[in-house]
Every structure is written in structure tokens, then in C-alpha cells.
Amino acid sequence: xxxKQLTRQQRRSREKIVLDYLDAFEQDNSERLSSILKLxxxxxxxxxxxxKVHAEYQIQQEDEQREQDVERVRQLIQQHVPSGLRKExxxxxxxxxxVSDVIAHIQAESVAKGENAKELSGLxxxxxxxxxxxPKNVGLLGVRKLFAELGVQTSKHMQRLFSEAAxxxxxxxxxxxxxxxxxxxxxxxxxxxxQSKPQSDDDKEQ
Amino acid sequence: xxxSRAMHRSAQSGSGDLKNAEDxxxxxQFVGDEAASLMGILRxxxxxxxxxxxxxxxxxxxxxxxxxxxxxxxxxxxxFDRSRPIRAWLLGIARNExxxxxxxxxxxxxxxxxxCDFRQQTQDSDEDEDPLERLFAADNTSPERQTEIREQITxxxxxxxxxxxxxxxxxxxxxxxxxxxxEKLGCTYENAIxxxxxxxxxxxxxxxxxxxxxxx
Numbered sequence: 419x420x421x422k423q424l425t426r427q428q429r430r431s432r433e434k435i436v437l438d439y440l441d442a443f444e445q446d447n448s449e450r451l452s453s454i455l456k457l458x459x460x461x462x463x464x465x466x467x468x469x470k471v472h473a474e475y476q477i478q479q480e481d482e483q484r485e486q487d488v489e490r491v492r493q494l495i496q497q498h499v500p501s502g503l504r505k506e507x508x509x510x511x512x513x514x515x516x517v518s519d520v521i522a523h524i525q526a527e528s529v530a531k532g533e534n535a536k537e538l539s540g541l542x543x544x545x546x547x548x549x550x551x552x553p554k555n556v557g558l559l560g561v562r563k564l565f566a567e568l569g570v571q572t573s574k575h576m577q578r579l580f581s582e583a584a585x586x587x588x589x590x591x592x593x594x595x596x597x598x599x600x601x602x603x604x605x606x607x608x609x610x611x612x613q614s615k616p617q618s619d620d621d622k623e624q
Numbered sequence: 625x626x627x628s629r630a631m632h633r634s635a636q637s638g639s640g641d642l643k644n645a646e647d648x649x650x651x652x653q654f655v656g657d658e659a660a661s662l663m664g665i666l667r668x669x670x671x672x673x674x675x676x677x678x679x680x681x682x683x684x685x686x687x688x689x690x691x692x693x694x695x696x697x698x699x700x701x702x703x704f705d706r707s708r709p710i711r712a713w714l715l716g717i718a719r720n721e722x723x724x725x726x727x728x729x730x731x732x733x734x735x736x737x738x739x740c741d742f743r744q745q746t747q748d749s750d751e752d753e754d755p756l757e758r759l760f761a762a763d764n765t766s767p768e769r770q771t772e773i774r775e776q777i778t779x780x781x782x783x784x785x786x787x788x789x790x791x792x793x794x795x796x797x798x799x800x801x802x803x804x805x806x807e808k809l810g811c812t813y814e815n816a817i818x819x820x821x822x823x824x825x826x827x828x829x830x831x832x833x834x835x836x837x838x839x840x
Contacts, residue, residue: 430801433817440821443672451719458712465709467817472715473661474814475821476668483679566810 432464436471443472484578485557488585495589499596512594515587517548517568523583537576544570556584648698654710655694665715666690669722675729689725693718756827760796776831783830788823795820 435454442450458465521542550568553560561581565572572580655662666686670676676685696717704713759773759780781789794800794808806816 426801429803433802433820436817437821437824440818441825443668444825446672448719448723452716455712455716455719458715459708462709465712468715469658469661469665469711470814471817472668473664474812475818476664478815478818478822479668479671 432461432467435464436467439468440471440475481558485559488557488581492585492588495592499592512591512598515552515584515591517545517550517552517564519587520552520580520584521545521548523587524579527583537573538579541570541572541576552584552588556581556588648701651694651697651701655690658711662714663687663690666693666718666722669718673722673726675722675725689718689721692721692725696721756792756796756824756831759831776834779834780827780830784823784826787819788826791816791819791823792827795823 435457439451439454441447442454454468458468524538525542545568548568550564553564555563558577558581561577561584565577565580663683663686666689667682670682670685670689675689676682693714697714700717704710759776781792784792791805791809794805800808802813802817802820805820806813809816809819811819
């Protein structure tokens with residue numbers, strides 16, 4: 419076995435221990451955690467790996483939690499916003515949201531300051547005319563995928579800003595659709611009521 | 625930085641055992657340099673050990689835990705063998721502090737096993753330690769068993785998301801290491817390892833459910 423293969427095998431062994439560590443952490447297996455940490459005290463590479471992977475693990479847990487919260491809020495908004503007509507007809511009248519809509523909103527709200535303003539102005543330059551439609555999932559994962567598709571690199575903070583702004587615009591659009599549906603329903607009811615009256619007027623004229 | 629200085633002063637005044645101020649400064653510097661990662665890890669302990677009932681207080685609880693870890697660390701830093709890596713040592717302290725807090729909050733679950741139970745558990749878990757890799761590595765088995773294994777793998781892959789399927793295929797079948805995995809997935813090395821962990825976790829759940837369903 420050559421040196422490269424040996425290094426690779428050692429790396430994989432350490433990675434297996436790290437995976438074991440995450441399992442032990444989730445299962446609250448104190449004994450296993452202790453033994454792995456003791457091992458790490460003798461192996462600085464393993465120790466560094468544990469530290470960085472554990473930190474990344476928590477970031478992903480928090481991102482996932484946030485995704486779930488976004489989805490829950492979205493469901494609540496949809497649940498409590500009344501709509502009278504079929505969704506397809508409403509959506510034809512109000513155009514779908516695009517990436518440039520969200521960028522314009524963030525810019526208008528002037529949320530970004532300092533370093534983020536720099537990043538935002540870069541994004542604006544790149545995407546202000548983008549007609550790319552927003553995906554259904556505008557949680558962090560969805561936004562990450564979107565930016566990957568657009569070929570744009572952004573910081574996690576900017577991704578969060580984008581996700582929040584997209585959610586706000588989507589909820590406004592949903593409200594707008596619901597209001598239009600309610601208005602349309604009212605108009606139709608008024609028209610139906612009016613149509614039943616003119617017969618009596620015609621009769622009178624004759 | 626302000627916070628760590630305050631912690632330092634608190635450790636000094638609280639301890640009385642603190643002989644070497646340089647140790648505390650070194651520790652403070654380390655904590656400062658690794659603040660983001662350390663805070664992430666401490667937040668995971670706060671969540672894991674349920675040290676707060678509300679999501680919005682997690683950061684606060686993590687800061688409190690950091691404070692306690694720092695004080696504990698400064699008190700025992702003099703005894704710490706400086707040639708050894710410090711992070712693992714700090715992780716150990718953090719875990720102990722989090723468990724102590726959990727006990728104090730009265731939320732410690734009754735999951736302390738007797739040694740014999742633990743040994744049995746360890747044996748069982750060693751057997752099932754990596755059911756996935758056992759599944760994929762089962763070469764010297766009977767043809768019937770191999771068919772069964774193929775069916776299990778097909779079922780498993782059908783239940784997994786595209787992402788997790790891909791991660792497992794790259795790790796187990798193609799035998800990539802973390803660096804290669806990260807390159808294929810287009811993410812950081814740490815991100816790839818965590819994704820792999822999640823994929824394996826979900827796979828174990830799927831296999832356990834399937835096994836339970838088969839036996840039930």
C-alpha cells in the first residue's frame with residue numbers, strides 16, 4: 419500500500435469515528451462520547467475534525483429548524499387567508515414573483531448595511547433584471563439551490579435575507595389573490611342580483 | 625472579546641486557585657478565535673440536553689454554558705497537558721457541564737444503564753454499528769441471502785431522497801472519502817460529513833422499520 423492510499427485510509431477511519439461521534443451525541447451515549455473524545459485528545463487531526471464537523475452539524479440543524487418554521491408560517495398564512503375562487507384563475511391575474519422582485523424588495527427595505535450592502539449591490543447588479551421565477555420552496559435550502567442554478571455565490575446571511583424577503587412577498591401575493599377572489603365574488607353576486615331586477619323594469623316600460 | 629475578558633475576571637475572582645494568569649489569557653485567546661464554532665457546538669448541547677424550553681433562548685443558554693465551561697477550564701488549565709489538543713478537552717468539559725445543568729434542571733432521563741446492560745447494548749450496537757456497510761459488504765453469503773440483500777438495498781434506495789441516495793452511493797459503493805465526497809457534492813468537507821451522517825441515520829431508520837414490518 420503506498421503512502422497516498424494509507425493517508426486516504428487513515429482519513430476514512432477518522433471520518434468513521436466522527437460519524438460515530440455524531441451518532442453517540444444524538445443518542446446521548448456518554449460512554450461512547452467519552453471514549454471518542456479520549457481518542458481525539460491523542461490525535462489532533464481527529465480532534466480538529468470533530469470540532470469542525472460538530473459546529474457544522476449544529477448549523478445544519480438550525481437551518482433545518484428554520485426551514486420547518488418557514489413552512490409552518492406559510493401554511494398558517496394560507497390557512498387564514500380566505501380565497502373564494504379557484505387558484506389558477508387568480509394566479510393568472512397576479513404575475514408570478516421573480517428573483518428581481520425579491521432583490522428590489524431587499525434593496526427598498528435597505529436591510530443590508532456595512533459589508534452586506536456591498537454584497538447586496540453585487541447581487542443587484544447581477545440579478546436586478548432576472549425574470550427567473552421564484553421556486554415553491556423559498557426556505558434556506560430552496561434559496562441555496564436557486565442561487566446555485568443562477569450561478570451566484572452568496573453568504574449565508576444574504577441567503578437568509580433573500581428567504582425572508584421572498585416569504586413576505588409571497589404572503590402579500592397570496593393576500594392579493596385572496597382579496598381579488600373576494601372582490602370578484604362580491605361583483606358576481608352583485609351582477610346576479612342586478613340581473614334578476616331588470617325584468618321588472620322592462621315590464622314597466624311596456 | 626469583552627465577554628471573554630469579563631469571564632476571565634470572573635474566573636480569577638471566583639477561583640483563587642488560578643496561579644498562572646498566562647494560562648487564562650491563552651485560553652481566552654483560543655475561545656475568542658474559535659468563538660463561532662464553539663458557540664455552535666454549545667447551542668447543540670443546549671438543544672440536546674434541553675437546557676431551555678424556548679427556541680429564542682438557545683443563544684442565551686449557550687452563552688451561559690460558555691461562561692461555565694470557561695470558568696471550569698481556567699480552573700483546571702494548569703493541570704492540562706499542553707502537548708495535547710485542547711478542543712477535545714473543551715468538548716469534554718462542555719458535555720459534562722451540560723449534563724450537570726440538565727441534572728440540576730431535573731430533566732435527566734433515566735437512561736443510565738447498568739454496566740451489564742451497557743455491555744449488552746454496546747455489543748448489540750457493535751453488531752448493528754454499521755448495518756449499511758455490512759449490507760453492502762456481504763459477499764460471502766448464500767445466493768438466497770444475496771438476493772435478500774439486493775432487495776433490501778433496492779428498497780432502501782427507493783425510500784431515500786435523491787440527495788441521500790447519492791451520498792450513500794458515493795461513500796459506500798464508490799468508497800470515496802470525505803474530501804472526494806465534498807468535491808462531488810459541491811459543498812464543504814464538513815458539510816459533506818454531516819450530510820453523510822444524516823443519510824446513514826435515515827437509512828438505519830428505514831432498514832429498522834422494514835425489519836420490524838417484516839417480523840411483525
